[in-house]
Amino acid sequence: MRYALLINERPGAYDGLTADERAAITAEYVALMKDERMIGGERLQPAETATTVRIQGGRTLMTDGPFADTKEIFGGFYIVEAEDLDDALELAARVPAARLGGSVEVRPLVER
């Protein structure tokens, strides 16, 4: 089955880390990309760069920033091909954000 691992980061999770520590975490993300179960993944630019679009009464409304002001910010995703949910959850637990005050949401994809 295919799953999306939606990575939510705690803002400021990297504050106070040394350059070496940051590099080590980045290396973990890269290593995950090399797992045979990975179909793809992308990292998003910071939430400040987001623009949110809504159509109301036929007019396009745009707001600066992400759609919801939450404690965690959606920061990227992986798409994986896993045996079953246990398999996908195991990958999710290896995403650094999960232990750095963030979380990883595991969502099955709609199979077409």
Add this chain to the structure above:
Amino acid sequence: MLEEIFRDQWARVFAALVSYTGDVDVAEEAAQEAFAVAAERWARDGVPDNPGAWLVVTGRHRAIDRLRRDRTHADKLRLLDRPEPGEEVTMDESALPDERLELFFLCCHPALADEAQVALTLRALGGLSTPEIARAFLVSEETMKRRLTRARDKIRAAGIPFGIPREHLLPARLEAVLSVLYLIFNQGYGDGRADLAAEAVRLTRILVELAPGEPEAAGLLALMLLHDSRRAARVRDGEIVLLHEQDRDLWDTGRIEEGQALLDRALARGARGAYVVQAAIAALQTEEPIDWPAVAALYDRLRELTGSAVVELNRAVAVAEVEGPRAALAIVDGLGLDGYRYFHSTRAELLRRLDDTAGARAAYRRALELATTEAERRFLTRRLGEL
């Protein structure tokens, strides 16, 4: 008679059909249909020698029929790679695989909400009907039906596996199963609903049978039996009776002996987990006189394992017997358990022993506000009146 057979067979038949169809919904429907056919036919022709196999094979036919009617669904199922079930029910009972352990792990998967795990376990393994489960948890039938449907939908859509978890996941997953069973037991025990406690005991027995190498499962069964042995003595005239005031003639010695034997075996195998320790405490509490220093030491160990404030509260009760109420109160007052009724009733009892009547009165009143059952209320009201 038929009902008893059905109850005994349900879990195995349902497990076999989940395994065969790879889909909990199709399995549920097929199992229900197979049992309906059996009810009619067996009442007329008598029960076959191989009731379980008969039900499984009949259920397989029903599942295939349904999938033929509903091709869209069928494409998604593993069923189509399966050999067709035979036309005749020739399979004997011994050839029937027992996949109830896999079913335990499925129903208690941590990706499901706790309340859904409990409901699914009672439905799939206990064979309880949706209205029965709804009544047990004091929710409407509609709510329970939705809860079960949502859980089944998630199992399918999220790909929750039917199988024995991978080696490195096993300890945590077994713990999840045990905690669901204990929850069911406590729901029955706390509210004095014997049927639910008995169901938890029955299911835990099955688990112990299926996983004989797991001493914590045996520890949980021992804990349930030892607690349950005192059931008849816990309430008198609609009022809670404290351990030291219980009529020991009302205790079920058969259950105590069985619990003790299970506990001894688990201890001999080096098990020292939370359920085994709690069972050891329950066993000590059935002895006369109670070895309070040993009870306090076991609560120490349990505190290391769980870090729970409720455990600390229980340890304080043992400390009161060993070192006196003042030492116990010092422990209790350091716990932030203001919303917990036993915190206040324990404090009240300690304050009463220290002759602080005003303090005891206030604590009993607070416990009364938080009491959940009539039997508790009566007990607390009487204590308050005695001050």
